[in-house]
Amino acid sequence: MFSIQVDEHTKLRRLNPSDQHELFRLMDSSREHLRRWLPWVDAVEAPEQSLTFIRNSLQQYADDDGFQAVIVYKGELAGIIGLHGVDWDHKSTSIGYWMGGPFCGKGLMTKACRQVVHHCFRTLELNRIEIRVAAGNESSAAIPRRLGFTYEGRIRAAEMLGKTYVDHDVYGLLPSESGIE
Template structure:
């Protein structure tokens, strides 16, 4: 199983069905916080929904199409991240992430994204990582900005989150 220890208190693990209950509880506790930026929360109503999502991601992982990881901080599941899509033809990974509200601002995600860049280069031989964030989502945008990603531009009306359209800021990091 995929597992990386980042520090004494932080590790990432391949998301597996055994994490479904804990991940659902985290999602449910943070539903209002996450709903600002993520359009899929109404589709996750139970641990079974989370388990089904994880199983789909495992199939995509087996095909080399995606990598969905669970983030553990002090042995507690606190969020997820990963390559939501791997474009094999162009060697590009599209990276996404979220943390429970109580774990924002601790530097967790910057460390996780840094580790995922290494994984992208070492295991997937990607040449580029893209991160797209809703323009008003300052906390999410701070990650690629802090890590030295290049701001490529703004995609207008890139995503509808419930009843609101958001522009996306596009960031890229070239590997090698």
């Protein structure tokens, strides 16, 4: 079972089907906060859709194509962090994440992301990690900056968000830049 202790109050663990209702409630209560930056939010209308996401994440893990982990803070689901697949030929991946509104501003995502970076370089022995952030999402962009990622550029009109295309800012990190080799 995938599990990483982040600090005394926070851990990352693999999603379980039993998380469907709590995960849906967290996302549903954070819609306004999340929809500004994530295109899938309004498409999730019921806990069953959270269960589909959980099942897909379990298959992703079984296929050795990365993972999706729930961030548990003081016993409550606080958010999600995971890999958008792993390119084993090139030993690279990208990290995606979201945090429920009540848990923002506590530094939880930066700590969780640091542990995922460590896991990717130490355990998975990857050579490159990327984080893409919608241009203008400063709170999300602050995370790769804090962790020493290099700003590599902007991909124009990378994602449809609502009825508008948004640009993505790309940040990359190599093991030699992370202090983990």
